[in-house]
Amino acid sequence: MATEQSYYPGLDGVIAAETDLSFLDTEQGEIVIHGYDLIELSKTNGYLDIVHLLLKGTLPKDEERQALAQQLSESYDIPEVVLDVFKLLPTSTHPMDALRTGISVLGGFDHDLGNRNPEANRQRGYQLLAKLPTIVANSYRILEGKEVLRPKETLSYSANFLYMITGKEPSALEERVFDQSLVLYSEHEMPNSTFTARVIASTLSDMYGALTGAVASLKGHLHGGANEAVMYMLLDANTPEEFETLLANKLKQKEKIMGFGHRVYMKKMDPRALIMKEALAELSEAAGDDRLLRMCEAGEALIQREKGLYPNLDYYAAPVYWMLGIPIGLYTPIFFSSRTVGLSAHVIEQHENNKLFRPRVRYTGPRHTQKS
Numbered sequence: 001m002a003t004e005q006s007y008y009p010g011l012d013g014v015i016a017a018e019t020d021l022s023f024l025d026t027e028q029g030e031i032v033i034h035g036y037d038l039i040e041l042s043k044t045n046g047y048l049d050i051v052h053l054l055l056k057g058t059l060p061k062d063e064e065r066q067a068l069a070q071q072l073s074e075s076y077d078i079p080e081v082v083l084d085v086f087k088l089l090p091t092s093t094h095p096m097d098a099l100r101t102g103i104s105v106l107g108g109f110d111h112d113l114g115n116r117n118p119e120a121n122r123q124r125g126y127q128l129l130a131k132l133p134t135i136v137a138n139s140y141r142i143l144e145g146k147e148v149l150r151p152k153e154t155l156s157y158s159a160n161f162l163y164m165i166t167g168k169e170p171s172a173l174e175e176r177v178f179d180q181s182l183v184l185y186s187e188h189e190m191p192n193s194t195f196t197a198r199v200i201a202s203t204l205s206d207m208y209g210a211l212t213g214a215v216a217s218l219k220g221h222l223h224g225g226a227n228e229a230v231m232y233m234l235l236d237a238n239t240p241e242e243f244e245t246l247l248a249n250k251l252k253q254k255e256k257i258m259g260f261g262h263r264v265y266m267k268k269m270d271p272r273a274l275i276m277k278e279a280l281a282e283l284s285e286a287a288g289d290d291r292l293l294r295m296c297e298a299g300e301a302l303i304q305r306e307k308g309l310y311p312n313l314d315y316y317a318a319p320v321y322w323m324l325g326i327p328i329g330l331y332t333p334i335f336f337s338s339r340t341v342g343l344s345a346h347v348i349e350q351h352e353n354n355k356l357f358r359p360r361v362r363y364t365g366p367r368h369t370q371k372s
């Protein structure tokens with residue numbers, strides 16, 4: 001083994017895997033998802049199309065989309081035991097921790113857990129996709145002391161998800177915007193959570209374990225947790241001017257501003273953020289209230305001017321979710337629920353072509369013995 005080796009803190013720029021699932025092409029400005037640009041797809045295709053693309057490799061024909069919707073809706077319900085476990089959790093449990101627990105419990109109901117062949121894993125992916133909205137919405141309901149809402153099989157995937165969260169069936173605009181947010185969150189190459197899932201899967205551990213670890217990764221504020229942190233920041237101000245002052249003070253204190261910056265697009269706007277900004281404008285117009293939009297735009301301009309940084313998806317997804325009436329504690333679980341499709345596809349790929357992840361270190365500690 002060579003003694004002088006390269007070290008890249010945070011694995012910045014390191015190629016960690018080969019994949020045919022996705023690639024951030026910053027030169028062409030594309031988020032390539034199995035050959036298609038996610039941004040273009042988000043304008044023309046729904047979330048279930050992305051599910052089909054990532055798990056089957058093609059965009060679905062009409063009958064394939066219908067069959068997928070049918071298959072998922074038949075599995076929306078979750079075992080009663082999962083709900084009973086949520087009832088045992090302290091009410092102070094973070095919704096991401098409840099979600100992590102829920103996925104972990106689901107693993108116990110899989111009687112073919114040791115089977116890692118691609119088809120078995122794909123079916124697991126579908127089961128998780130079907131059940132996660134029910135887990136996300138109802139773990140939160142139980143923690144908040146609210147009644148459990150059973151899924152409505154007659155609603156579309158996204159309409160049913162929103163219904164279980166808010167307790168009312170969404171309008172066509174709300175359903176479309178929410179579905180678009182799921183498309184944008186569905187897959188993004190090799191973020192920390194996907195790397196976590198692949199590292200776990202590389203020991204030949206199972207999909208539930210890989211996704212449970214990924215929940216913990218995605219919870220952090222430097223990753224998925226930023227969307228809820230953005231909303232709390234917005235709620236600390238009432239006007240664009242107050243929001244600018246709040247951000248300027250944070251910069252003075254050398255605080256990181258949630259919703260800005262990105263390991264891959266540090267000096268550009270995350271293209272997904274632009275789509276959510278447009279959705280926010282649409283929701284603002286429909287509501288006759290553009291206060292949040294104006295605050296976000298003022299914040300965007302200030303951080304660009306002062307730091308040369310641009311919004312990432314979480315910056316504009318947060319006010320969109322607020323305008324859809326979604327409780328803040330569910331923003332990150334929804335992100336994870338959408339990302340389940342990308343994560344499942346990565347676990348399948350890792351198991352199909354596995355090499356154990358086991359890097360080395362640059363040792364900086366003492367040596368108390370010396371062998372000549």
Ligand SMILES: CC(=O)SCCNC(=O)CCNC(=O)[C@H](O)C(C)(C)COP(=O)(O)OP(=O)(O)OC[C@H]1O[C@@H](n2cnc3c(N)ncnc32)[C@H](O)[C@@H]1OP(=O)(O)O
Nearest residue numbers: 221222223224226256257258259260261262263312313314
């Ligand atoms: C959908 C998603 O998960 S997207 C990510 C969501 N996360 C956030 O929005 C959290 C806020 N953003 C950040 O913390 C970072 O931009 C990250 C974690 C996303 C990327 O971080 P890294 O690639 O590790 O870059 P790093 O944090 O070292 O930043 C590089 C420089 O830009 C600065 N910077 C980066 N992001 C920010 C920010 N949001 N606010 C203020 N300064 C920032 C850093 O302070 C650093 O400056 P320095 O070189 O003077 O020390």
Ligand SMILES: O=C([O-])CC(=O)C(=O)O
Nearest residue numbers: 185187188190191192263
């Ligand atoms: O790519 C990243 O590092 C984080 C991110 O935007 C995502 O997971 O969607």
